[in-house]
Amino acid sequence: MTPKIFRERIRTSIADEALQAALDGNAERRCQGRITAFASLPDHSQRRQRAHAIRLEVITHLEDYLSRFITQVEANGIRVYRAADATAAINIFLEIASSHNAKLVAKSKSMVSEEINLNHALEAAGLRPVETDLGEYIVQLRGERPSHIITPAVHLRRHEVGALFHEKLGIPYTEDIPVLTDTARQVLREVFLTADIGMSGVNFGVVETGTLCIVTNEGNGRMVTTLPPVHIALMGMERLLPNLDDLALFLSLLPRSATAQKLSVYTNLIHSPRRSGDPEGPQERHLIIVDNGRSRLLSSGLQEALLCIRCGACLNACPVFREIGGHGYVALDGSPAPYPGPIGSVISPGLFGGQAFGHLAQASSLCGACREACPVDIDLPGLLLRVRAGKAPTGTTETSTEAVGIPAPLKTGLKIFRLAAARPRLFGLLQQAAGLGSRLLSPRSNWMRLPAFTGWGYSKDLPRPVLKPFRNRWADLQHESLHEFKKSDPPPVSADAAPPSTTGLKEQFIQELQALGGECLPCTRAQLPVTILSLLRVRGIERLLVDEAGAEVLSASGLELVRTPDPTCRAGLTRATAGLADTGSLLVTGGAGDLLSASLLPETHLAILNISDLHASLPDVLNTRVVRQAPAAVVISGPSRTADIEMTLTIGVHGPGELIVLLVDDFPTL
């Protein structure tokens, strides 16, 4: 039956007005945003089916894909470990940390790290893990767990964050979200620069190329994988895609579903640690691939849950999540479920046993809004039904039972109902008895007021069963004359939306970039130094980070040009390898001669983009030699941003708050 603690949590959540306001805002804005974002993808339903098929193929042959992936990742120079469970993953992490004498760990968001309770273990071992995603940082300061996969602090309002920062960081109380964000930026900047280890999750591992793909909006995911000397990535063992073309497909679905963006601000593609000649990047990269119940889940009836790409869309769409939020989902003992929402009510019992988490699956009306929102078409209502039917692994040696989370009296009631319903004559008699009996209970009204403890009577009346059920009326109903109706033509099916008009790549790029808050200045190569100088002059900047191309352009400018990751520079100039018209994005690569930090550390990022390097969209550039061979690359879509406090968009978190693209038509092509 529903554990007392779960019911209490439901009641307190419903009674919490601030929480309800936050959750209503989340549901309304996120769902509408998702729908709007998918409107720019006319073939999204076909993409969804393809995505489902690709993920299904991967998890069906998971060991095969994993072994090929590991071979490739190791060939790229990253050390790979497989952890059977949480303890093993933590021990591997601690061993790496102790071999480097590490103390400070800068963490970007990772649901797997929450799942294995990594922070707790690191603290117990004397390390200091610091969450660097703004929302995660807030919940860490509060000593809480994230309440949402994507927006960890969705349950909080600005005044709560203001009070928290006042108390913990000593700043004057404020409800000004940009001020709060900037405070976190300053505190965490120090963490990025001094951390011994950068820790990240992995959104997708690409088998063919061994790519680790990490998407982030604030830029912290880039910081922790670029600046500290050691990078450790944690990955759930199912998060694989066969190749970079598949990755392009999933990158068209994940940001739209998660945050209503065509692409996240930073799509990070990591291949290897720093190579000789590289000006930046960690000396070591480690990848810990975590099982922790996934193999067991794979061989259970819930395996479809492993298709999940952790976008959080099902949480936003769920009417139950909207009432209780992420912290409402608790285990039998009251501890928080590692994953909230509809997918969590499948994964939590799937990974950690039906005994502890099975009751969560009863907290669903099976309305199917989750499945509708899922970008990989996971049959979530079907999976919730399977959890209810006892098909989740038990977590112990006990055999699973049916009707998980249903109290015994209700089970008995359903059994009695079945005994009667399997005997039509008895069923008819009982119907009539119920009709008569209900008239004794409620002699005057057709609607009976039941007490609240019945469940139904909590908020609604129950109709009286009729004295003459349909089966007794049937005989009277068979006398009417017959009419012939002509079949009319079925109505025309409305045609698909017309494809978007084809504007020139340049115009589309500029339009999309501006929509993201970026600027575009078309100029000639000869005008570049003057244009850049005047941009820097108005900002009072005299030294800046540059890559090789930037250094060449500004060689005679008299500016101080820095070619290593120096956090004191307020601007950075890089060459963009490619531009993407449909998302207003830039592809920037790392490696010898490049400087990824120049597009990450400063407040202002200037990027030179040659018009002939403009492409229509991500699939045109993702699966190319230049990406595959880069130790790391990033697709940048606008200035760094967050919406972690009350979903209020704030520009310039950890990455640059300003992105200016210098669009030239006569730069030598790469």
Place this chain on the structure above:
Amino acid sequence: MITCLIDTFFPEVGEAMLKVLDRLGIRVEFPAEQTCCGQPAFNAGLCSEARPLAEHTICTFERLPRSLKTSEVCPVIIPSGSCAVMLRHGYLELFADDPIWLPRARALAARTYEFSQYLVDHLGVTDLGANWPGKLTYHPSCHLLRGLGVDRQPRLLLSQVHGAEVIDLPHPDECCGFGGVFSVEHPELSAEMLKRKIGNLEDTQAPTLVVGDTGCLMHIQGGLKRQGRSQRVVHIAEILASRDSVL
């Protein structure tokens, strides 16, 4: 098939469906052995209790006579989205590992239709000459909308009702909070969802809410009664069967 809720609580819905089908010249059989499709137990996760009822239902409808003209097995029409989903999808899950019952479940699923789906997609009928003066608004039941993908059909049928002014319900696809055992096991959550649905209904100022599932009907009407509100929840079959403003 007449669902157990209609049979026991709302027989007028079943009568309305018969009236509509009769006017279309369709001969209807009602096998009296039918009781419940097993959905409540299935949704509770109690498959061992759902199976006997599913088997009983399959047997009941296998015994139906074939059409004299075409010798086809006659279709099974259900005026309920969720029970239609149970027959079309739930049974396949229930008997997924059963080589004997699975083909029989598949055969039944293939000839099962929800009422409005049958009218529009199978018969190609949209105007039934129904007459319902006044404002209406339509709540798409979750199982009908998402389980069967049926939304266009009931809306098309309602748009042809004479005298009716169909008003859009805000946030139509939000669940009313019924969900079978959910409404009893999680009354607090169910109540919040119901509150929102009734609030949206209030916003339309329509006196009549049309649904395609008696589960939602019983739930929303029960909430309206409890709150002392005057709106009526009516099954789409009742609207389509109405000829004069007697209802």
